[in-house]
Amino acid sequence: MNPGLLVALLALLAASAFGLWRKRTDGRMRASDPRRAAAEAPNEALIGEPALGGPLGERATLVQFSSAFCAPCRATRVVLAKVAEDVDGVAHYDLDAESHLDLVRALGILRTPTTLVLDPAGRETARAGGVPRREQVLAAVGTAADAG
Amino acid sequence: MAQNTPTAADTDSGAQRAPKQFIDPRGPRFGAAITTVVLIVVLATGWGWLLAAQAVVFALSAFSDLRLSPYGAIYKRFVRPRLAPPTELENPAPPVFAQFVGLGFAVVGSFAYLAGWDVLAVIFAAFALVAAFLNAAFDFCLGCEVYLLMHRAAPRRRPVDYRPAA
Numbered sequence: 336m337n338p339g340l341l342v343a344l345l346a347l348l349a350a351s352a353f354g355l356w357r358k359r360t361d362g363r364m365r366a367s368d369p370r371r372a373a374a375e376a377p378n379e380a381l382i383g384e385p386a387l388g389g390p391l392g393e394r395a396t397l398v399q400f401s402s403a404f405c406a407p408c409r410a411t412r413v414v415l416a417k418v419a420e421d422v423d424g425v426a427h428y429d430l431d432a433e434s435h436l437d438l439v440r441a442l443g444i445l446r447t448p449t450t451l452v453l454d455p456a457g458r459e460t461a462r463a464g465g466v467p468r469r470e471q472v473l474a475a476v477g478t479a480a481d482a483g
Numbered sequence: 484m485a486q487n488t489p490t491a492a493d494t495d496s497g498a499q500r501a502p503k504q505f506i507d508p509r510g511p512r513f514g515a516a517i518t519t520v521v522l523i524v525v526l527a528t529g530w531g532w533l534l535a536a537q538a539v540v541f542a543l544s545a546f547s548d549l550r551l552s553p554y555g556a557i558y559k560r561f562v563r564p565r566l567a568p569p570t571e572l573e574n575p576a577p578p579v580f581a582q583f584v585g586l587g588f589a590v591v592g593s594f595a596y597l598a599g600w601d602v603l604a605v606i607f608a609a610f611a612l613v614a615a616f617l618n619a620a621f622d623f624c625l626g627c628e629v630y631l632l633m634h635r636a637a638p639r640r641r642p643v644d645y646r647p648a649a
Binding site for chain 2: 338339343358444
């Protein structure tokens with residue numbers, strides 16, 4: 336086999352492995368390690384009103400990071416906005432990652448969309464990369480409300 | 484409390500500079516499938532001019548906001564009439580950005596092939612292949628994800644409106 340074709344096959348193999356892994360983990364809501372969250376955000380209310388441009392939710396806050404070149408951000412917005420509409424005390428904010436780069440770096444956000452779930456005190460309790468599923472968002476909101 | 488949701492990507496000045504015609508998302512994906520085949524042939528044959536032709540395709544799509552996309556034209560003419568109408572339309576900004584990324588890789592790759600720098604050429608063609616295949620097979624936009632990583636790494640270019648809460 337010629338080397339170019341071999342490289343092509345290896346590239347397709349690597350891309351398939353990555354794509355399958357990504358498909359399996361995409362949108363999964365994972366509980367945030369409180370120690371890591373504390374290390375990233377020593378100030379408990381790091382993501383408070385100044386960054387969000389509005390008040391935290393009484394039960395939980397969904398903070399979405401979006402960017403201009405991001406097709407799944409729109410689907411994420413739909414899911415999260417619906418949860419905020421349906422559940423009392425839940426706020427949803429959609430931040431443009433590019434205009435909040437300090438926050439993006441401080442919070443270790445690597446891709447858009449990333450959704451953070453904050454408890455009533457503004458501490459991160461869970462996060463998801465990709466389009467999160469509604470049931471998982473609802474479950475994470477419940478956990479966050481209990482944490483606060 | 485049904486919080487009214489501010490939508491950054493809709494309202495922020497950096498997000499959407501001009502309103503664009505939303506598109507059938509299956510068009511760019513179809514184009515990515517053709518691109519994947521073209522790039523496999525490029526790698527298998529080492530044919531630099533074919534990669535240069537692909538660069539022209541990328542350029543036409545990218546600079547016209549996909550309106551003059553050759554693969555898009557094939558999709559509209561031959562594929563779309565056979566399919567059901569799209570369930571939802573999408574903002575063309577992500578696929579346009581992906582075309583620019585592809586253009587960069589294809590330009591460097593084809594120059595390298597034609598200059599005889601085969602290792603460099605194969606590396607760039609392979610990256611373009613990975614990106615096109617991920618787009619075609621998984622609807623995953625590699626360039627779009629790397630976009631934020633590049634921005635993160637870049638020094639701050641403008642003041643951000645974020646201040647840590649006291």
